[in-house]
Amino acid sequence: MYTYNDFDEAFVRERVAQFSGQVARRIDGSLTEEEFRPLRLMNGLYLQLHAYMLRVAIPYGTINPDQMDQLALIAEKFDKGYGHFTTRQNIQYNWPKLPDVPAILEALADVGMHAIQTSGNTIRNVTADHFAGAAADEAYDPRPVAELIRQWSTDHPEFQFLPRKFKVAVTGASHDRAVVRAHDIGVVLKEQNGVKGAEVIVGGGLGRTPMVGKTLNEFVPFADLLPYIEATVSVWNLLGRRDNKYKARIKITVHEHGIDDIRARVEERFTQIKPTFGGIDMEMLAQIEQHFVAPIFANKPVDAYTRAYENDPVFRAWADTNLAAHKNEDYSIVTISLKKPGATPGDASADQMRSMAQLARDYGHDELRISHEQNVILPHVHKSNLPALHAVLKGNDLATANAGLISDIIACPGMDYCALATARSIPVAQGIATRFDELKLEHEIGQLKIKISGCINACGHHHVGHIGILGLDRAGVENYQITLGGDGTETTVIGDRTGPGFAYDEIIPAIERLVHAYLNARLDAEETFLQAYRRLGMAPFKEALYPPKEEKANAA
Amino acid sequence: MARPFTPKIVTANALLEGDVIYLSPQDTWVRDLCDAALFSQQDQAEERLAFASKDGFVVGAYLVDAVAGENGPEPVHFREDFRRTGPSNHNHGKQAEL
Numbered sequence: 001m002y003t004y005n006d007f008d009e010a011f012v013r014e015r016v017a018q019f020s021g022q023v024a025r026r027i028d029g030s031l032t033e034e035e036f037r038p039l040r041l042m043n044g045l046y047l048q049l050h051a052y053m054l055r056v057a058i059p060y061g062t063i064n065p066d067q068m069d070q071l072a073l074i075a076e077k078f079d080k081g082y083g084h085f086t087t088r089q090n091i092q093y094n095w096p097k098l099p100d101v102p103a104i105l106e107a108l109a110d111v112g113m114h115a116i117q118t119s120g121n122t123i124r125n126v127t128a129d130h131f132a133g134a135a136a137d138e139a140y141d142p143r144p145v146a147e148l149i150r151q152w153s154t155d156h157p158e159f160q161f162l163p164r165k166f167k168v169a170v171t172g173a174s175h176d177r178a179v180v181r182a183h184d185i186g187v188v189l190k191e192q193n194g195v196k197g198a199e200v201i202v203g204g205g206l207g208r209t210p211m212v213g214k215t216l217n218e219f220v221p222f223a224d225l226l227p228y229i230e231a232t233v234s235v236w237n238l239l240g241r242r243d244n245k246y247k248a249r250i251k252i253t254v255h256e257h258g259i260d261d262i263r264a265r266v267e268e269r270f271t272q273i274k275p276t277f278g279g280i281d282m283e284m285l286a287q288i289e290q291h292f293v294a295p296i297f298a299n300k301p302v303d304a305y306t307r308a309y310e311n312d313p314v315f316r317a318w319a320d321t322n323l324a325a326h327k328n329e330d331y332s333i334v335t336i337s338l339k340k341p342g343a344t345p346g347d348a349s350a351d352q353m354r355s356m357a358q359l360a361r362d363y364g365h366d367e368l369r370i371s372h373e374q375n376v377i378l379p380h381v382h383k384s385n386l387p388a389l390h391a392v393l394k395g396n397d398l399a400t401a402n403a404g405l406i407s408d409i410i411a412c413p414g415m416d417y418c419a420l421a422t423a424r425s426i427p428v429a430q431g432i433a434t435r436f437d438e439l440k441l442e443h444e445i446g447q448l449k450i451k452i453s454g455c456i457n458a459c460g461h462h463h464v465g466h467i468g469i470l471g472l473d474r475a476g477v478e479n480y481q482i483t484l485g486g487d488g489t490e491t492t493v494i495g496d497r498t499g500p501g502f503a504y505d506e507i508i509p510a511i512e513r514l515v516h517a518y519l520n521a522r523l524d525a526e527e528t529f530l531q532a533y534r535r536l537g538m539a540p541f542k543e544a545l546y547p548p549k550e551e552k553a554n555a556a
Numbered sequence: 557m558a559r560p561f562t563p564k565i566v567t568a569n570a571l572l573e574g575d576v577i578y579l580s581p582q583d584t585w586v587r588d589l590c591d592a593a594l595f596s597q598q599d600q601a602e603e604r605l606a607f608a609s610k611d612g613f614v615v616g617a618y619l620v621d622a623v624a625g626e627n628g629p630e631p632v633h634f635r636e637d638f639r640r641t642g643p644s645n646h647n648h649g650k651q652a653e654l
Contacts, residue, residue, distance in 0.1 A: 027572070029612050047615055049639055050649045052574035080648055095648065098572050344645045415635060416643035424638075426645045476633050 001062050001367065002147050002291040004112040011155070012109045015116060019043045020102035027099065042122075044115025045101055048419050054093045054101060055118040056108060060128035060146040060170070061089035061370040061377075065357035068368055070111040072353035078104050083353065085338065085346040087410055087459055088167070089127045089370045090118055094417055116154060121162045123153035123233070129171040129178045130371035133294060134333050134379035136325035140172030140189035140196065144289045145225070148281065149187075151288075152226055159233055163240030164248035166233060167205075174490070179372065181213040181492035182206055182464060184250045185229060190219070197221040202232060202262065203254030206458035210494045211251040214259045216266065224274065226281040231269035235262065295365035297328045298382050305383035308390075315390050317443070318401035323386070326379075332386060334364075334378040335371070336393060337400040337408060341437035345411045345429050346374030355396040363389050372461075373410055375403065406441075406448045406515070407433035410461055414454025414471060415478075421454035423471025423478040423504075428452055431508045436515075445515060448529045451486070464488030466530045467514065468495045469507065480507040482514070484541055485533045496538060498545050510545055517544035564601040565592045565629050566608045567639070568617035576639045576650065579608050579617075588654050589640040590628030 004012070019039070026036040040046075044055040056071070063071075071091055075083045078100045079093045086092055096104060108114055118125055126149045128142040129135065149168055153159065159166070171178040172189035180186025186201035197219050204213025220228045232250075239257065241247040247256075254262050308315045324333040336356060339345050348356070356376050360368045363385040369377035381389060393399035402408045409432060412418065414425030429452055436442050451465030455472075462468030468483035479501040486495030502510045515529075521540050522532045533541065566579035577585040578592035583604075586592060595601035601619050608617045621632040631637045642649025 032612070033571075033615050047569055047574055049635075050575060050642055051569075080646070082646075094643075096574075098574065347645075415638055416645055424644060426643075430645065473635075478634065 001064060001143075002059075002288060008112070008151075009109075012112075012114050012116075015043070015114065016102065016105045016109050019105060023098060023102055038120070041119040042116070043101075043105065044118035045096075046119060046419075048094070048417050049415070050417065051095045052098060052101070053417065054096050054104060054115055055086070056091045056093070056113060056115045057118050057125040058089050058091060058113075058370050059150050060126055060132065060143050061130045061372070062128075062132070062143060063368050063370060064366055065360045065368065067111045067113055068353050068357035068360070070107060070113070072350040072357070074104055074107055075350040075353065077107075082347050082349045084344070084413065085348065085370050085374050085376070087372050087374060087412065087461055088125055089130070089372055090125055091370070092413070094413075121164050121166075123149075123156065123159055123162070123166045123168065126150045126153070127167070127169045127178055127183075127372060129173055129176075130369045130373075130377050131173070131177060131324060131333050131379060132171075132369070133292065134326050134331075135173050135175075135177075136327050137175050138173040138327065139191065141292055142170035142172040142178075142187070142189055143292050144285060145187065145189060145198070145222075146170045147288045147291070148226060148285050149229065151284065152230070152281070159237065162233070162237055163242045164245060166236075166250065168229075176488075176490040176492075177371075179461065179464065179488040179492070180204070181490075182210075182461070182488060183213065185232060186213050187225075187229075192219045195221050198225055200225075200228060200232070203251040203259070204492070205249055205251040206461060206463045207249070208246060208456045208458075209249075209252065210458070210463040211255065212492045212494065213251075214254060216259065216263055222285065223279075223282055224270070227274045227277050228266070228270050231266045231273055234273070235265045235269050239265075295367070295380055297331060297380070299330070300382065300384055302330055302383040305386050308387035312387070314394075314401075315387060318390055318399055319386065321401045321405060321443075322403040330383055332381050332383055334381050334386070334389065335403040336376040336378065336398050337402050338375050338398075339402055339408050339433065340397060340400045341402075341407050341433040342430050343433075344426050345409055348376070352396055352398055355392065355398065359389055359392055373408065375408070402442060404447050404449070405443065406436050406445050406450060409433060409450045409452060410465070411452040412454050412459035414452075414460075418454060420457060421471070422456070422473040423454050423480065425452040425454035425460055425469070425471055428469060428471070428480065428504075428507055432511055435508055435512060439512075441515070441519075444525070445519065446525065446528055448515075449488075450511070461488060462486070463494045464492060465495060466528075466533070467511065469511075472501065474501065478504045480504070482510065482545065484514075484538065485530065487530060498538065498542055500546075513544040513547075514541055517541050561596070561598045562621045562632065563594050563596045563623065563629075564619040565589070565594055565622045566601070566605050566617055567592070567620055567636075568608065568614040571613045571615055574615075577614060579604060583607070585611075585614065587650065589622075589631065589636075592622070592629050594622055594624055594629045
């Protein structure tokens with residue numbers, strides 16, 4: 001994976017020194033809060049409901065064991081012993097104190113990490129397929145391009161005061177695990193006539209106006225990709241609605257001007273700026289690619305795996321759900337679930353972080369990934385090591401066999417932490433996972449993605465959940481709206497709203513009724529919830545959600 | 557007819573710790589909502605907010621609705637109920653500290 005060169009190191013250290021000075025000046029009163037706020041946001045420091053929150057970038061979700069150990073150390077030394085992995089491949093600390101933040105940033109810099117551009121109207125942490133470099137269906141590892149975009153966008157002088165935040169996601173696989181069509185720019189790496197390049201998608205996004213991204217260019221060769229992306233951001237930087245923050249994202253610009261108009265403007269801008277790159281971007285990409293060579297895979301028998309799979313039903317259940325196909329057939333991609341029923345989606349204790357770091361050292365070629373689905377991935381594990389790895393996971397409360405199932409829920413922090421939230425989302429996730437664990441129905445239900453947001457900003461991606469839940473404040477009471485049929489993959493669809501929302505104590509029974517309606521209506525166990533919804537439409541689910549009054553009375 | 561004024565408290569977050577604080581009747585900052593001053597007159601509430609906002613060691617002071625309870629002011633809205641308690645998923649924040 002990428003390691004900092006002298007330039008990166010000096011830049012990050014300088015930023016830590018600057019921010020340390022800014023914190024000191026805020027504390028001694030030389031800076032007002034109004035002056036300090038944009039400075040702290042540039043460095044990922046928010047003030048939330050109960051405390052400060054520091055959001056640390058994990059670029060394209062890639063992290064090594066030493067970095068994971070350092071995240072654990074920070075959690076213990078400066079926080080409450082845990083961290084929260086987010087839907088944008090970041091980690092958030094919920095309880096730092098302002099005077100400690102410079103020391104936290106210093107500790108991050110010690111392992112080549114930072115919190116720069118994790119907030120504010122800048123180009124945010126670049127995300128990527130969390131199976132990058134490992135997935136069987138991958139044509140190109142997205143990480144070198146993602147790293148190139150990270151370097152280019154970090155402190156880019158033209159893009160520090162954009163109309164609004166800007167999010168980029170990259171994938172190089174046929175199955176989209178990076179939700180690229182719900183990003184300001186989505187990059188899908190591909191090849192055309194023997195030339196490497198990418199499809200560039202623009203104007204996707206969730207939030208209050210959810211939109212599926214549109215193809216801006218079917219194929220941009222690598223040699224043009226960075227100037228093309230810069231041209232796109234540059235066009236929006238001028239056109240974007242700075243008069244209204246709800247209309248400032250590029251999705252609205254694309255919607256208002258039309259994709260053809262935006263494309264023409266981007267082409268024009270591209271022609272202007274392309275010569276200024278002079279090929280340096282391709283030289284840098286070539287250098288970066290050296291950091292992402294595949295590990296040397298072991299060539300040994302997989303008998304230990306086969307034996308455990310045949311004889312240990314607990315291992316088999318976990319293997320069936322939490323392993324994904326690796327490009328080397330003797331290897332597996334392991335999803336470590338941070339979704340034990342009743343636990344907070346995405347939370348990991350310091351001990352769990354250390355344990356995962358050590359597993360990556362022992363069995364995972366020193367690599368870990370954070371998924372936007374708030375789990376941790378070991379991308380390269382030889383199958384013979386899976387039984388031993390599974391035993392360690394069990395000992396650390398990390399062996400939940402539920403990847404992709406109903407309890408593998410995405411949930412934003414909601415009103416338990418977030419100052420913007422209108423309702424809680426974590427307890428709803430906990431409640432659903434616990435309920436279906438009690439019912440022992442999870443494996444029978446099969447693939448089902450529930451995504452929960454605690455406000456309209458949709459950090460919990462509810463629009464692209466097979467079942468989406470949006471928590472709102474309705475006349476001073478928490479109320480939860482349901483959407484159905486959302487999809488965050490290569491066939492991205494924004495879910496449809498079912499109707500009136502549900503009170504806090506009604507939402508979990510409502511989800512249960514929905515799931516029973518699916519189980520009753522599906523053709524067979526192979527037909528997933530999403531497939532059944534696409535075949536049947538809203539009607540049977542709506543009927544289950546909103547039974548006629550007398551039935552409701554009988555049920556009560 | 558003007559709507560009746562709902563009593564208010566002044567709340568903010570502390571600069572260093574970031575936690576929730578309330579303005580007390582003695583014009584000091586307190587951690588427990590029970591010890592907060594409850595203002596029943598609009599002018600008085602706004603005047604105390606203006607005073608509180610000048611304090612460099614607090615962030616984002618604002619007025620919020622509250623009612624008089626047996627042990628002091630009680631929140632009207634659930635957001636303020638969470639702010640005075642802490643998150644529901646971990647026993648952290650005020651529920652663990654007060």
